[in-house]
Amino acid sequence: MSAPSAAPWTPPPPGVTVFLTGLSGAGKSTVADALVAELTAAGRPVTVLDGDVVRTHLSSELGFSRADRDLNIRRIGWVAGEVVRHGGTVVVAAIAPYEQARQQARALVQEHGHFLLVHLSTPLEVCEERDVKGLYARARAGEIREFTGISDPYELPVDPELTIDTSRTPVSGSVALIREAMDRAQGDRAQAGARR
Ligand SMILES: Nc1ncnc2c1ncn2[C@@H]1O[C@H](COP(=O)(O)OS(=O)(=O)O)[C@@H](OP(=O)(O)O)[C@H]1O
Ligand SMILES: Nc1ncnc2c1ncn2[C@@H]1O[C@H](COP(=O)(O)OP(=O)(O)O)[C@@H](O)[C@H]1O
Numbered sequence: 001m002s003a004p005s006a007a008p009w010t011p012p013p014p015g016v017t018v019f020l021t022g023l024s025g026a027g028k029s030t031v032a033d034a035l036v037a038e039l040t041a042a043g044r045p046v047t048v049l050d051g052d053v054v055r056t057h058l059s060s061e062l063g064f065s066r067a068d069r070d071l072n073i074r075r076i077g078w079v080a081g082e083v084v085r086h087g088g089t090v091v092v093a094a095i096a097p098y099e100q101a102r103q104q105a106r107a108l109v110q111e112h113g114h115f116l117l118v119h120l121s122t123p124l125e126v127c128e129e130r131d132v133k134g135l136y137a138r139a140r141a142g143e144i145r146e147f148t149g150i151s152d153p154y155e156l157p158v159d160p161e162l163t164i165d166t167s168r169t170p171v172s173g174s175v176a177l178i179r180e181a182m183d184r185a186q187g188d189r190a191q192a193g194a195r196r
Helices: 028-041 051-057 066-085 099-110 124-130 135-140 171-185 187-191
Strands: 016-021 046-050 089-093 114-120 162-164
Touching (some): 016 066, 028 089, 046 066, 051 066, 066 099
Parallel strands (some): 046 089
């Protein structure tokens, strides 16, 4: 009697990367944390690539010149692409101020799955008022050079899937908008009842 044959391997459905971009204090980490908490509670594992954490573990030698920021974003895009390739879910929270680098990250991910660029368009005045880490005050005092929004550019995204101003939209509203966009992108999963 021959051994039962294993079921043929089928590739996982494409994964998705949610890429939150915006000024320091725009709400990227706050929205990412809330989104990840919801997804995790629903049983969906998530890889989180937060700028601060990535700069500790993956880009510790990089500063804030354009070349360094672009390399940082390309690294994030490559890692996200690898996770998405195997059907995973990625949430990125990074300033990513340059359009070209964001497009490169998009291309690296879209080789393998879905990419949703979410621009947190919170006005600079609000971000500066929040000044979560005291960095705006230090940048205004000239203690931090090349600070995004003060002494360094932030290029507005050309083709974001979502634009959310967190001074007008509560955290729960941002999370709901992003989850709807994820479901639209991964319609195949949602229709199959696999909304994880
Ligand atoms: N010069 C300058 N400009 C902007 N931000 C600065 C700078 N120096 C330090 N920080 C802190 O670094 C965090 C941004 O890192 P990112 O990796 O997201 O930046 S980038 O995407 O590579 O441009 C950023 O985190 P968030 O405040 O969470 O955005 C800051 O805390
Ligand atoms: N609707 C909102 N969405 C996101 N953050 C908000 C909102 N309202 C107030 N905040 C506050 O704004 C700050 C945003 O900081 P953070 O998430 O660290 O931003 P970033 O990661 O973009 O630098 C937090 O202190 C957060 O509590």
